[in-house]
Amino acid sequence: MKELFSLLENSSYCVVLTGAGVSTFSGIPDFRGSSGIYNEFDADLIFSIEHFKKEPSYFYGHSKDLIYNLEHRQPSIVHRVLSELEEREIIKTIITQNIDMLHQKAGSKNVIEVHGSPQEYSCLVCGKKYTYEYIAVLLRTEDVPTCNECGGLIKPDIIFYGEMLKQDVIEKAIEESSKADILLVLGSTLVVQPATSLPLYTIENGGNLVIVNNMETPLDGYAIELYKDLGDVFISIAEHFDIDL
Ligand SMILES: [Zn+2]
Numbered sequence: 226m227k228e229l230f231s232l233l234e235n236s237s238y239c240v241v242l243t244g245a246g247v248s249t250f251s252g253i254p255d256f257r258g259s260s261g262i263y264n265e266f267d268a269d270l271i272f273s274i275e276h277f278k279k280e281p282s283y284f285y286g287h288s289k290d291l292i293y294n295l296e297h298r299q300p301s302i303v304h305r306v307l308s309e310l311e312e313r314e315i316i317k318t319i320i321t322q323n324i325d326m327l328h329q330k331a332g333s334k335n336v337i338e339v340h341g342s343p344q345e346y347s348c349l350v351c352g353k354k355y356t357y358e359y360i361a362v363l364l365r366t367e368d369v370p371t372c373n374e375c376g377g378l379i380k381p382d383i384i385f386y387g388e389m390l391k392q393d394v395i396e397k398a399i400e401e402s403s404k405a406d407i408l409l410v411l412g413s414t415l416v417v418q419p420a421t422s423l424p425l426y427t428i429e430n431g432g433n434l435v436i437v438n439n440m441e442t443p444l445d446g447y448a449i450e451l452y453k454d455l456g457d458v459f460i461s462i463a464e465h466f467d468i469d470l
Pocket residue numbers: 348349350351352353372373374375376377
């Protein structure tokens with residue numbers, strides 16, 4: 226892993242892209258993968274905007290472990306090392322496909338959530354905004370949170386299937402990927418947009434791609450370094466950079 230250490234040490238603008246593999250690593254089910262507990266439900270249905278509008282209790286009932294018991298989840302070594310490397314100004318930005326907020330919980334400041342965030346909520350009727358904390362408390366007694374102004378249905382600002390990605394967020398992610406001299410892809414199979422195309426902006430602008438994922442990705446051929454095991458890689462990085470965990 227000497228190559229990777231040297232790339233990180235000499236990088237002037239390292240950007241990280243994280244996917245479901247990083248969440249699975251801290252015990253959060255990969256709800257779109259094959260081994261998640263969501264197999265017994267229909268993950269496509271949980272995150273379908275059409276279905277949410279018809280039967281919101283399906284989403285709120287089935288997403289509890291994924292989203293609303295986060296206080297019981299701890300950031301993994303991957304989240305903690307990334308946060309420390311940002312503190313040391315080696316990493317500039319984390320772009321994440323995850324909706325578990327664990328990068329923020331680990332202390333990372335500059336996080337771009339391309340699939341939205343359960344940190345914020347909006348009433349689908351009047352647009353009133355709510356916070357995760359408010360909704361999490363409400364869900365202890367209610368099956369579905371409704372607006373205290375108009376009684377409308379409240380939805381998390383997560384991008385559901387059938388919804389457009391947020392253009393300003395995507396533009397920011399493209400800008401950061403283009404600036405990156407290293408894009409470090411962690412636990413993403415790079416098959417869902419915008420993750421599929423972000424590495425191409427890095428490469429087009431002369432940056433290097435490093436991929437750590439336990440499965441093949443369509444962009445493996447572009448990577449200058451490829452690793453399989455997130456745990457091995459991050460234990461080694463922590464040792465090399467003398468990071469106390
Ligand atoms: Zn409302």
